[in-house]
Amino acid sequence: MPTPRHPQTVIIGAGPAGLTAAYQLASRGAPVSVYEADDVVGGISRTVVRDGWRFDIGGHRFFTKVARVDALWHEILPEEDFLLRPRMSRIYYQGKLYDYPLRPLNALRNLGLREAAFALGSYLRARLRPPRDQHANYESWLVARFGWRLYRTFFKTYTEKVWGIPVSQMPADWAAQRIKNLSLAAAVLDAIRPGRNRKEITSLIEEFHYPKYGPGMMWEEAARKVEKMGGTLTMNATVTAVHRENGRAVAVTVTAGSGQRHRLAADHVISSTPLSTLITSMDPPAPPSILEAARDLRYRDYLTVALVVPREFSFPDNWIYIHDPGVRVGRIQNYGSWSPFLVKEGRTCLGLEFFVFEGDDMWTKPDDQLIAQATAELEALQLIRPGAVEAGYVVRVPKAYPTYDQHYRRNVEIMREWLAEHAPNVHPVGRNGMHRYNNADHSMLTAMLTVENILDGTEHDVWTVNVEQEYHEERLTSGAGRITGTGRDAPMIPRG
Ligand SMILES: Cc1cc2nc3c(=O)[nH]c(=O)nc-3n(C[C@H](O)[C@H](O)[C@H](O)COP(=O)(O)OP(=O)(O)OC[C@H]3O[C@@H](n4cnc5c(N)ncnc54)[C@H](O)[C@@H]3O)c2cc1C
Structure with missing residues (x-):
């Protein structure tokens, strides 16, 4: 009996999600072609090289609770290329460096007795006369719990820098989603609040793995291995159209840096391009309501x-x-x-x-x-x-x-439903591919599950990855509210 033909899979993007999918497919002998718009692999997890200096987009820790992702990292890179690095990060405020996670004595020393007393006063005032509507916005929620001074010192500025809008315009309900920064304010409060037990902060990742030449090293090696196993990887090649016929994707158009276009047949398309870009590249185009949802992502x-x-x-x-x-x-x-x-x-x-x-x-x-x-x-x-x-x-x-805003969930759902019906063999994966605040590990997991769906006929719901998963990097071992942080969620940003 002839063995069934493996499907031909086209992968859009050579970031962690795309290369993980390619690696899994190629290692099982399935034909795979990866197209990458950039001239380096790794996507946001690449290592930038300039004049011999190497640096990350941010800094990329290799930390995961997903065992199979960890196993794959160590399968791709030989053990000797991994460093085990100590983790240290502090907060700079008014010329002082505060340990993070915060340690009460260090915080007290930095604040000074006078400022600590003010902070305590401000906290007591907020507790005695909390803002009238504590749930009006995120700022009032925080101030009601910590007082203005701690809020200003340890919360306001950094949050506003990251998200680009005033905390007073963020909805209060993000607080319910376990915010890492709160643990900081809570710890300061704990340090200065009389009559309470000191909380101990345990950090679950005081050391982390890191490829010695940066995260890009992982993806450069993954790309090499994919090609060695028979997969193809084309750089400077942007997938500009996904062609559909009879309710399925049948081919993609790839546009090279020179402007040359090629049409390539595909049984499956795994896409890590932003979901909005994927939808707007459909041929024939998606209906206006679907395109509108795509253009509405922020x-x-x-x-x-x-x-x-x-x-x-x-x-x-x-x-x-x-x-x-x-x-x-x-x-x-x-x-x-x-x-x-x-x-x-x-x-x-x-x-x-x-x-x-x-x-x-x-x-x-x-x-x-x-x-x-x-x-x-x-x-x-x-x-x-x-x-x-x-x-x-x-x-x-x-x-x-x-960005998560009040429209994103609905927009993503609209696009997902449309894809499931009109191009079920197009599989969004990764971070922007699914418009999900995924770290590299979750981006990779979505790719792994997708490959199993394609090759084994499993029906993993890839959209459940990184939803409601316990992912605590730090936790307070005791104390009020057990405010914990995932570091992997994002606030709802209201649309102006
Ligand atoms: C500042 C910062 C710090 C981070 N720190 C960490 C960390 O410490 N640990 C961690 O695990 N994660 C971290 N992350 C998250 C991590 O970078 C992402 O989860 C991961 O890179 C997502 O992988 P991906 O493959 O889904 O997407 P991407 O990395 O975005 O890769 C997508 C690739 O697809 C290509 N592409 C897009 N469209 C097309 C197209 N039409 N045709 C061809 N190619 C296309 C892009 O050029 C890109 O190379 C951080 C992210 C940021 C922004």
Whole structure:
């Protein structure tokens, strides 16, 4: 009896989701072709290389509770390429560095007795006379619980930098979704509140795995292995159309950097392109109501300015959160702390992270001005001395964060339902592919389950990945409300 033919699968994107799918398919002998619009693999998890300096988009920890993802990481990269790195990150506020997760004594020392007393007073005032409507918005919810002073010190500025809107415009119900930052404020409160037991914060990931040349190393190796197993990977090749016939996708059009187009047949399409892009590339087009849902998805964008400085300005943290309102930078990565293999002798590379919107004043600034601004901010924070920056590089990342707003869930549902009916062999995976706040591990898991659905006929519901999963990186072991954080959820951002 002839063995059944494996289906031909086209994969859109060579990020973690696309390459995981390709790896799984190729390792089972199934034909697979990956098309990547960029000239490097890894997507948002790539390692950027400029003049021999290597840096992440942000910093990418390899941490997961999904055993099969962990196993795959170690299957792709040999053990000797993994470093086990200590995790350290602190909060910078008004010239002081606060341990994070917060330790009461360190917080008290940094705040000083006077400020701690003010914070306690402000807390007591809020408890005695809470804002009239504590559920009006996120700010009033927080102030009612922690008082204005702690709220301003440890919550307001960073949240606003990341999401780009005032906390007073965020809905209160995000609080119910376990917010990491709250654990910080709660711990400060615990430190200054009389008559309460000290809470102990346990961190479940004080060490993490990290490929010695950065996360891109994982995806460069995965790409090599996919090709070795017979899969094909084409770079600088954008999938610009998904063609449908008789209620299924039958082919894609790939447009090369030169503008040349090719049509390629496909039995299945695994897509990590943003869900909105996937829908708008359908041929014949999706109906107007579906296109409207696609165009209604929103994103938060990101840019990083990597600055080379002498090693004397290195710090032990992987990154520092910048809570000072006087500067635009939200976080500062120290790539030398991630891996000594990312930096050169006698120097480190600091990555200043700016959370932006595509097209805003920061996004459109020329690179030299961004480098000058990042340098000035580092100097203002007194993390370097004037004149210490030797080189700078800018990387802009559109659609870094899929935005959750009051319309997104419905929009995603509309597109999902339409795809299921009109192109059931098109499989959205990953982060933007599913418009889900997925980290690399969950992005990979969606790809693994999709491959099983294709090859084994299983019916995994890929859309349930990262929904309601317990994912606590830190937890308070006792105390009021047991406020815990996943670090993997995002607030609902109201549409103006
Ligand atoms: C600042 C920041 C820090 C992060 N830190 C961590 C961390 O510490 N740990 C962690 O696990 N995760 C982290 N993440 C999340 C992680 O980056 C993502 O989960 C992961 O990269 C998503 O993988 P993906 O394959 O779904 O998408 P992507 O990484 O976005 O890859 C998609 C790929 O598809 C390509 N593409 C898109 N459209 C087309 C098209 N039409 N044709 C061809 N190619 C196309 C893109 O060029 C890209 O290469 C972080 C994310 C950010 C923004």
